[in-house]
């Protein structure tokens with residue numbers, strides 16, 4: 623595909639999310655797959671750019687919640703099409719270990735966590751996504767039952783980020799803290815927050831989250 627046509631395609635993806643056009647977002651995601659486009663680029667420069675822009679408009683008071691919800695729905699619809707395809711990428715064939723992901727209790731923001739999951743899957747990890755608004759006890763029980771190498775906790779609200787700490791504290795109480803690396807993410811989190819609550823790492827985007835996990839597991843490829 624020519625660069626100009628590709629750029630126009632990617633811009634349509636951005637606009638589909640920005641304008642909350644769910645059907646258009648799905649159509650564009652399917653076209654990207656049919657055209658054999660690089661799905662990581664499609665995700666980052668197309669759909670993700672759209673939800674970021676919608677978020678900025680919301681923060682500036684130019685978008686109201688219903689518009690933001692439509693943008694989020696369009697983003698999720700595109701993700702649902704892309705996620706299974708990303709699992710088929712070359713890196714996805716071999717399993718490099720199990721990762722559990724969850725958005726913490728009281729928090730329904732799941733777009734970022736789902737993208738992190740898609741990138742990790744594409745990098746060869748077996749991802750168990752517990753979903754959003756997940757009770758701490760479910761997270762702990764899943765860690766005990768599944769014995770993942772990594773537990774990734776997402777929180778987008780300043781009111782819910784404390785659950786990341788509560789889960790780490792529960793892992794300590796259950797004697798499981800040393801058996802799993804815990805990483806945290808989401809808008810209010812930071813390296814400083816991760817250190818403060820005793821997490822093993824933090825990342826502010828999905829690509830770096832994969833690098834972080836590779837580093838924690840001593841994986842070089």
Ligand code: B12
Nearest residue numbers: 677694729730731732733734774776779780807808827828
């Ligand atoms: C989309 C959105 C929504 C959607 C969520 C849809 C969905 N299914 O996810 C809807 C409209 C439903 C929503 C609802 C609400 N929202 Co909202 N929302 C957003 C918005 C605009 C974008 C979030 C997003 O999806 N970004 C795109 C993704 C790709 O980015 P991301 O989540 O940051 O994820 C990346 C990184 O953080 C990182 N990452 C994420 N998770 C993890 C996990 C790990 C382990 C790692 C390593 C990395 C990592 O990698 C990701 C990919 O690169 C943010 C604004 C913002 N700046 O974040 C507000 C925002 C988070 N929302 C906010 C608020 C207040 C709310 C509501 C309370 C609004 C209301 N009055 O009802 C409710 C909350 C309901 C609840 N109980 O959870 C505030 C939070 C303020 C605060 N300080 O707490 C924000 C910051 C907006 C604002 N500026 O006021 N929201």
